[in-house]
Amino acid sequence: MANEGSGRYPEAVPLFCDVALPVPLDQTFTYAVNGAVPTVGARVLVPFSGQRLMGVVLRVHSDPLPEGIEAKPVQQVLDDAPLLPDELMRLATWIASYYVAPLGEVLRGMLPLSAEVKRHLVYRIAEQGRKVLYEGAEKGSSRRSRLTPEEQNREYAVLNYLESGEPAKASALRSATQANKALLDGMVKKKWLLREAIADQRDARRLERIAVLVPEARLPKLNDNQTAILAELAAVGGRMRISDLRALQVPDSTLGTLVKRGLVAIEEVPEAFHMGGIGQHPSKKHAHEHALNEAQMEALSTIAAAMAKGGFQPHLLYGVTGSGKTTVYFAAMQRALDAGHSALLLVPEIGLTPAMTGQLVAAFGAEVALLHSQLTPDERAEQWHRIRRGEARIVVGTRSAVFAPLVKLGLIIVDEEHDSSYKQEETPRYHGRDVAVMRAKFNDATIVLGSATPSLESWSNSEKGRYRRVEMLTRVMNRPLPEVELVDMRAEFQATGQENLFCRRLIEETQATLDRGEQAIILLNRRGYSFVVMCRSCGEKIECENCAISMTFHKPATRTDLHAHPGERLECHYCGFRRSVPKLCPKCNSEHLYYLGAGSQQGEERLQEIFPNARIGRMDRDTVRGRSDMERLLTRLHAGEINLLVGTQMIAKGHDIHGVTLVGVVGADHALGLPDFRAAERVFQLLTQVSGRAGRGDLPGKVLVQTYHPDHYAIQFAAKHDYPAFVAKEMQYRRWMHYPPFSVLANVLIQSDKLEEATGWSATLGGWFQKTSFDKVRILGPAAAPIVRLKRIYRYHFVLKAEKRQTLGEVLRRMLAFADAQGIPRRSILVDVDAVHLM
Numbered sequence: 001m002a003n004e005g006s007g008r009y010p011e012a013v014p015l016f017c018d019v020a021l022p023v024p025l026d027q028t029f030t031y032a033v034n035g036a037v038p039t040v041g042a043r044v045l046v047p048f049s050g051q052r053l054m055g056v057v058l059r060v061h062s063d064p065l066p067e068g069i070e071a072k073p074v075q076q077v078l079d080d081a082p083l084l085p086d087e088l089m090r091l092a093t094w095i096a097s098y099y100v101a102p103l104g105e106v107l108r109g110m111l112p113l114s115a116e117v118k119r120h121l122v123y124r125i126a127e128q129g130r131k132v133l134y135e136g137a138e139k140g141s142s143r144r145s146r147l148t149p150e151e152q153n154r155e156y157a158v159l160n161y162l163e164s165g166e167p168a169k170a171s172a173l174r175s176a177t178q179a180n181k182a183l184l185d186g187m188v189k190k191k192w193l194l195r196e197a198i199a200d201q202r203d204a205r206r207l208e209r210i211a212v213l214v215p216e217a218r219l220p221k222l223n224d225n226q227t228a229i230l231a232e233l234a235a236v237g238g239r240m241r242i243s244d245l246r247a248l249q250v251p252d253s254t255l256g257t258l259v260k261r262g263l264v265a266i267e268e269v270p271e272a273f274h275m276g277g278i279g280q281h282p283s284k285k286h287a288h289e290h291a292l293n294e295a296q297m298e299a300l301s302t303i304a305a306a307m308a309k310g311g312f313q314p315h316l317l318y319g320v321t322g323s324g325k326t327t328v329y330f331a332a333m334q335r336a337l338d339a340g341h342s343a344l345l346l347v348p349e350i351g352l353t354p355a356m357t358g359q360l361v362a363a364f365g366a367e368v369a370l371l372h373s374q375l376t377p378d379e380r381a382e383q384w385h386r387i388r389r390g391e392a393r394i395v396v397g398t399r400s401a402v403f404a405p406l407v408k409l410g411l412i413i414v415d416e417e418h419d420s421s422y423k424q425e426e427t428p429r430y431h432g433r434d435v436a437v438m439r440a441k442f443n444d445a446t447i448v449l450g451s452a453t454p455s456l457e458s459w460s461n462s463e464k465g466r467y468r469r470v471e472m473l474t475r476v477m478n479r480p481l482p483e484v485e486l487v488d489m490r491a492e493f494q495a496t497g498q499e500n501l502f503c504r505r506l507i508e509e510t511q512a513t514l515d516r517g518e519q520a521i522i523l524l525n526r527r528g529y530s531f532v533v534m535c536r537s538c539g540e541k542i543e544c545e546n547c548a549i550s551m552t553f554h555k556p557a558t559r560t561d562l563h564a565h566p567g568e569r570l571e572c573h574y575c576g577f578r579r580s581v582p583k584l585c586p587k588c589n590s591e592h593l594y595y596l597g598a599g600s601q602q603g604e605e606r607l608q609e610i611f612p613n614a615r616i617g618r619m620d621r622d623t624v625r626g627r628s629d630m631e632r633l634l635t636r637l638h639a640g641e642i643n644l645l646v647g648t649q650m651i652a653k654g655h656d657i658h659g660v661t662l663v664g665v666v667g668a669d670h671a672l673g674l675p676d677f678r679a680a681e682r683v684f685q686l687l688t689q690v691s692g693r694a695g696r697g698d699l700p701g702k703v704l705v706q707t708y709h710p711d712h713y714a715i716q717f718a719a720k721h722d723y724p725a726f727v728a729k730e731m732q733y734r735r736w737m738h739y740p741p742f743s744v745l746a747n748v749l750i751q752s753d754k755l756e757e758a759t760g761w762s763a764t765l766g767g768w769f770q771k772t773s774f775d776k777v778r779i780l781g782p783a784a785a786p787i788v789r790l791k792r793i794y795r796y797h798f799v800l801k802a803e804k805r806q807t808l809g810e811v812l813r814r815m816l817a818f819a820d821a822q823g824i825p826r827r828s829i830l831v832d833v834d835a836v837h838l839m
Ligand SMILES: Nc1ncnc2c1ncn2[C@@H]1O[C@H](COP(=O)(O)OP(=O)(O)OP(=O)(O)O)[C@@H](O)[C@H]1O
Pocket: 285, 286, 287, 290, 291, 292, 293, 296, 319, 320, 321, 322, 323, 324, 325, 326, 327, 451, 452, 476, 477, 653, 654, 655, 656, 692, 696
């Protein structure tokens, strides 16, 4: 009789499926299987509190439902096969548990395919519609009789048209039946029709249109718009995506005219291929064209040996700025390909290092897929499928590319692993680097975390032997690291009797650099003109209406401020709120407003006054949004068209401009005063990275750092290029204060647009934390968050520090359960495990 169970129901199909949905609830939802049985890992569309949501099936079963509960049916099964490979499902589960985030929200972030379902709206006949059609149900009901006879006929026509059960596009339906949108909406409301968004099967590889300058053409008379296009093309080396040309805001017809006149040609090339010609500089060699030096060889052979051996092998590549890490990455990726594996390279921000993408395409051609935030949902979905089909075996992308469905993943590289942009600042608040490590583990892959300034967490892992450390301690070609000089701004003030933005030494050195025909860059890490507007009478700073944040004064946009609002204004850099510049203090009506703190816009203006002959460029969020702005600016820098660059931390990111021999740092030590335990680490990283831009060519570099804290260890050790000494000192402080890497930390934010709620809930949770005892967990708070109001939301927080990861997870889960029982909405509690900003 042992077989009876399976023999009795030979064709038993599961009745239900459990679905993870992108909602802030830590549970799955059960739906009734309706027709096709979905596979685990497939996407389905299901009804959820009046909406349709896309979810992922986690389990199919026939377990009886609790008494009195009825499962709603699945509306549509979107995939025949699991969309996510097993390995990624495991990763999702790990993220949900580690970051205490709902699995559905984790999965949503992993499936960049919403475009496919949002594509177009279709209508289908519903159960109730059939009843009406077949049985004339509801005839004469009050609702129906409000319609005119013509309208009733149209409704009938619609039902008739859809009778077969096939969905129809809204447009087709309307032209076939003359039904308008309002009528269809009414039918959906009455539940006669279902409205759905369905997938469009588009697999063709995308072509991109490139405008190409025709070189020999003798220039005839041109209008301004035509000249603008030709000048732009010439400036970027003759080739440019047409989509990028749109940034010039000239009419589309202008390009057409230029093509007709033979001045510009249009080429269509598969996406990502044309970049071979963009973002590179002919005078420079690509990373993969160098013969590796000894240190690079050694690093490569360690990594290659790990790949050959197989298994999870984490590495920390600590290589000083300009030591040629990129070349090692490329060589290692080539090895992975040669061994039949795929490789993933994560970078902090693709748009900011266009040279790297150009080099990748040059090195790996059609094998490359790029994933970054500027892709449209369609483009993202297409890349995703290419990768999943194994057509792209080299994937390069920002944070979320860690979820790219590579086949036979053998190597993961995380470039600039210390960069805080790897942390996602919304749910799920995962850290791309740490997820990458887990993913390598699940895939038995080799992973390399690379940086000139490794995070303390990674360094500590390398000290403990969890990561194998590989070092490259000198620059390529024996180039020296730049000499760093500190200028004490307190002494400068005493000597000059003035608060000057640029000290005398910096002006002197800049002048000398320009006179020698070399280039200088100056870091001023705030954008705008002045970042504080203050009243001398009442002492108040002008704050944003929505945020507890000082507003930044912006002068009218200059020609380079492509992305800035054109007018003079105050702007909140957190919520974007803008207001006109008041003549009087909004609090006390005094007219004595004054402007403090110089941003990059002011820096540019002052430099232009001091060096009228300099060819100045500016790099910040007002002048650079995406890749094409960056490419344009970098091309001009490489060509020497710009010889003095001022900008925010963007200028510190991986750029390799050989003519730069001087770097000036202004006001970077402000950040030492921020209420964040990572303040010193960040300042050290920024100083080291920006200093690293100097002297990367044949001539040695020099760095001048203006500071009010010349004795601070972060500044001292950065000046000496002594990362190990900085880390040793910083580790002492972290150990003493029980901060990571000596504890695991979570920031818990309580937020509400009502102050009483935010404080009340914080007090409730605070009381619970006090009453409940946990093993070796320190809890700070509740306290007002450093930014107590942001985008009209009041914010209070707790900081939890635990000795063990597992305890931290338990505390957080119990706290959420308690909050739930108290009726505190889940959306009002943000749990940020391994928070990188406590703001
Ligand atoms: N073996 C080599 N011989 C000569 N030049 C090399 C070699 N390897 C790399 N380079 C060149 O050295 C420069 C610095 O390399 P790369 O940008 O990879 O440095 P990095 O270590 O990534 O620095 P950073 O951390 O500052 O970004 C580049 O111009 C690169 O082309």
